[in-house]
Amino acid sequence: MSLLDIEDLAVTFPVDGGPDVPAVDGVDLQVEPGEIHGLVGESGSGKSVTARSIMRLLDGAAVSADRFDYRGEDLYAKSETEMRAIRGDEIGMVFQDSLSALNPVMTVGEQIAEVVRHHGDVDESAGLLSELRRKYVTGTSKSAPSWRRAVELLETVGIPDPEEIATSYPHQLSGGQRQRVMIASALGGDPSLIVADEPTTALDVTVEAGILDELRRLCDEFDVAILLITHDLGVVAETCDRVTVMYSGSVMEHGTTDQLFENPAHPYTKGLLRSIPEGGPTDGELTTIPGSAPEPTDRPAGCPFRDRCPAAFDACSDPLPEHVVDGGHVARCHLYTDGDDPDEVTWDATASVDGATNGTAGETAERTPATEVTDG
Amino acid sequence: MSTTDTTTDTDGERRRELLQATNVKKHFPLDEGLFDRLFGESRVVRAVDGVDLTVHAGETVGIVGESGSGKSTLGRTVSRLYEPTDGSITFDGEHIETYSGRELRPIRRQVQYVFQDPMSALNPRKTVGESVARPLSVHGIADGDEKWARVADLFEEVGLSRSGMDAYPHELSGGQRQRVGLCRALVTEPDLVVFDEPVSALDVTLQAQILNLINRLQREFDLSYLLISHDLNVVRQVCDRIAVMYAGEIVERGTVADIFGNPQHPYTRSLLDAIPQVESGRRGDRKSLGGEPPSATNPPNGCRFHPRCPEFIDGSCSGQNPELQSVESDAGHEAACHWLDRSEGERATHTPPSPSEREIIQGSSGGSD
Numbered sequence: 001m002s003l004l005d006i007e008d009l010a011v012t013f014p015v016d017g018g019p020d021v022p023a024v025d026g027v028d029l030q031v032e033p034g035e036i037h038g039l040v041g042e043s044g045s046g047k048s049v050t051a052r053s054i055m056r057l058l059d060g061a062a063v064s065a066d067r068f069d070y071r072g073e074d075l076y077a078k079s080e081t082e083m084r085a086i087r088g089d090e091i092g093m094v095f096q097d098s099l100s101a102l103n104p105v106m107t108v109g110e111q112i113a114e115v116v117r118h119h120g121d122v123d124e125s126a127g128l129l130s131e132l133r134r135k136y137v138t139g140t141s142k143s144a145p146s147w148r149r150a151v152e153l154l155e156t157v158g159i160p161d162p163e164e165i166a167t168s169y170p171h172q173l174s175g176g177q178r179q180r181v182m183i184a185s186a187l188g189g190d191p192s193l194i195v196a197d198e199p200t201t202a203l204d205v206t207v208e209a210g211i212l213d214e215l216r217r218l219c220d221e222f223d224v225a226i227l228l229i230t231h232d233l234g235v236v237a238e239t240c241d242r243v244t245v246m247y248s249g250s251v252m253e254h255g256t257t258d259q260l261f262e263n264p265a266h267p268y269t270k271g272l273l274r275s276i277p278e279g280g281p282t283d284g285e286l287t288t289i290p291g292s293a294p295e296p297t298d299r300p301a302g303c304p305f306r307d308r309c310p311a312a313f314d315a316c317s318d319p320l321p322e323h324v325v326d327g328g329h330v331a332r333c334h335l336y337t338d339g340d341d342p343d344e345v346t347w348d349a350t351a352s353v354d355g356a357t358n359g360t361a362g363e364t365a366e367r368t369p370a371t372e373v374t375d376g
Numbered sequence: 377m378s379t380t381d382t383t384t385d386t387d388g389e390r391r392r393e394l395l396q397a398t399n400v401k402k403h404f405p406l407d408e409g410l411f412d413r414l415f416g417e418s419r420v421v422r423a424v425d426g427v428d429l430t431v432h433a434g435e436t437v438g439i440v441g442e443s444g445s446g447k448s449t450l451g452r453t454v455s456r457l458y459e460p461t462d463g464s465i466t467f468d469g470e471h472i473e474t475y476s477g478r479e480l481r482p483i484r485r486q487v488q489y490v491f492q493d494p495m496s497a498l499n500p501r502k503t504v505g506e507s508v509a510r511p512l513s514v515h516g517i518a519d520g521d522e523k524w525a526r527v528a529d530l531f532e533e534v535g536l537s538r539s540g541m542d543a544y545p546h547e548l549s550g551g552q553r554q555r556v557g558l559c560r561a562l563v564t565e566p567d568l569v570v571f572d573e574p575v576s577a578l579d580v581t582l583q584a585q586i587l588n589l590i591n592r593l594q595r596e597f598d599l600s601y602l603l604i605s606h607d608l609n610v611v612r613q614v615c616d617r618i619a620v621m622y623a624g625e626i627v628e629r630g631t632v633a634d635i636f637g638n639p640q641h642p643y644t645r646s647l648l649d650a651i652p653q654v655e656s657g658r659r660g661d662r663k664s665l666g667g668e669p670p671s672a673t674n675p676p677n678g679c680r681f682h683p684r685c686p687e688f689i690d691g692s693c694s695g696q697n698p699e700l701q702s703v704e705s706d707a708g709h710e711a712a713c714h715w716l717d718r719s720e721g722e723r724a725t726h727t728p729p730s731p732s733e734r735e736i737i738q739g740s741s742g743g744s745d
Contacts (some may be wrong), residue, residue: 042579174668204442204606209650209664231579234652237659261654275584276654286613288584292549
């Protein structure tokens with residue numbers, strides 16, 4: 001059984017005096033215990049909304065799904081009280097911007113100790129009165145189990161001199177250290193799943209490498225699954241076991257990291273991989289996907305990528321199909337569905353897509369921007 | 377594109393030194409309260425601490441480094457948005473380091489700056505067309521119909537429609553705003569454009585579009601670029617020469633081929649190792665560099681990288697700050713390390729001492745303050 005099993009998720013935000021915004025439309029996502037699952041997409045693709053829907057942190061949005069199970073139980077059938085226990089105990093969250101996610105007037109040790117008291121396995125009162133006394137009068141005793149656990153957690157996430165750091169305030173720490181504090185605090189309730197929303201985006205590449213190593217190690221050591229939300233395919237390639245690619249509110253392709261990087265099937269995934277500036281110095285142009293993603297209120301019918309897709313044809317206005325490329329590797333693309341021999345069509349189609357993107361890259365790059373402008 | 381060393385004179389005009397900075401320093405005073413200011417020692421943040429930099433006409437020079445390395449401060453100092461604390465800056469043969477006010481006006485026109493976040497660089501209450509046209513009035517370049525015609529042409533040049541001129545910044549997407557930022561930089565027909573993280577805020581597909589545009593504009597308008605980025609992949613795509621900065625100093629510089637093909641400074645190697653790889657067979661190979669960049673107020677003695685250096689050797693590393701010296705194999709390639717030209721084998725078998733052992737080594741070798 002998957003740890004997290006979401007089928008056909010749709011999230012719509014109502015807008016005063018305007019049409020509703022369908023941020024996410026038809027997302028399937030399965031996270032297995034102990035894996036690192038990458039959820040990758042450009043800004044506006046709905047990846048963060050999907051992540052927040054798991055924590056039920058979307059106030060005012062209409063969320064619907066055929067299935068939204070965590071450990072086989074429907075998360076959206078739970079009461080708010082039950083949900084509060086699940087957040088932290090079962091599912092931890094790490095946000096991108098650690099400076100605004102951490103409390104600026106509490107030491108990081110206090111913040112982690114609080115999580116431990118509420119969600120962890122320590123025998124300390126976490127009632128309102130004792131929490132208030134701790135917060136305004138005594139502080140957490142340095143010999144209390146929750147404080148000792150907080151220091152331990154800081155050590156676990158690779159912070160040197162954890163006792164000293166525990167008594168620091170967030171602004172006194174570097175971005176990398178703060179992100180480690182966030183991870184320590186997410187681990188405070190001993191969760192089975194951590195949702196990490198762009199945990200390294202604000203960090204330098206050298207620091208990022210350290211944080212990702214840490215996530216990988218925690219995943220192996222503590223048997224915790226991580227849903228890693230990122231726009232960076234490099235991060236996915238280095239860290240994840242499986243990947244789900246989102247575009248404009250829908251899943252385009254999912255599979256193992258190897259399947260996706262060695263044998264990308266969806267034209268969008270191929271375009272993304274080509275856009276990564278890599279390889280030797282080039283005099284030529286970078287290949288890119290022409291145009292930009294459609295507004296959520298203005299998506300074409302059928303495949304949301306079809307206006308930018310070099311291989312688009314008539315069938316693309318039909319609802320997205322599910323094409324199984326091979327075990328566990330699914331591409332939602334019509335290219336693969338209308339032939340007698342799916343395999344043969346697959347390869348022909350792939351070749352023509354390649355040709356189209358390579359051959360006209362320079363030209364499209366010149367031409368596209370004009371179409372990029374909206375009439376605003 | 378000539379990417380060989382600076383002395384190769386393939387084309388006299390192209391190799392003209394447009395911008396030359398020598399031993400440039402920019403220190404910011406730390407405001408520490410009245411008592412400290414009156415009686416204490418004045419402390420400064422040494423954001424840029426003695427940097428030489430040359431940009432030739434028609435070339436693109438990249439500056440890379442982690443946040444806090446001083447790369448943005450360097451960009452702003454050489455383009456005279458900041459006044460240098462020390463050192464000399466010449467632009468087109470003219471010393472501009474002490475210019476102020478009116479004297480700087482022609483420089484403002486010839487050197488343009490493109491900021492990372494166009495949303496905060498553009499006036500939210502003016503249409504983007506007005507924002508782009510403004511420098512034309514300020515510098516008295518064009519007026520009336522001619523002004524608007526120029527702006528409209530430029531909008532088309534960067535791939536925006538003429539009607540886009542009437543939009544306000546918030547109505548545009550991130551990619552469109554960055555195109556407007558480019559328009560604003562190009563409208564005064566500058567010689568040098570300084571880009572500060574031009575694509576960091578954009579998605580990867582948009583990054584590629586903007587980088588292509590930047591390359592094309594350089595060819596069309598015969599521009600020189602100074603490009604600041606933390607992203608080595610971006611720098612690799614658009615630059616001819618690269619300078620790697622660490623803690624306010626340049627630790628290595630050379631052509632793109634030098635830096636990526638034959639990196640000499642351990643810091644450069646660490647940066648390259650930290651780039652995530654998507655190619656098959658290389659995924660998961662990335663190595664992380666431990667530790668944190670040093671404080672710019674109180675940089676370490678000796679080589680500023682020595683506390684983190686994975687190739688730390690001995691007291692010379694912690695005792696003396698190395699100067700940039702030429703790498704024998706490549707002309708024009710320089711690195712600031714006491715231990716250049718060690719073979720791969722030597723490096724692979726070397727186990728550096730732990731940070732605490734380094735302190736002792738430093739103590740015994742009597743590292744000067």
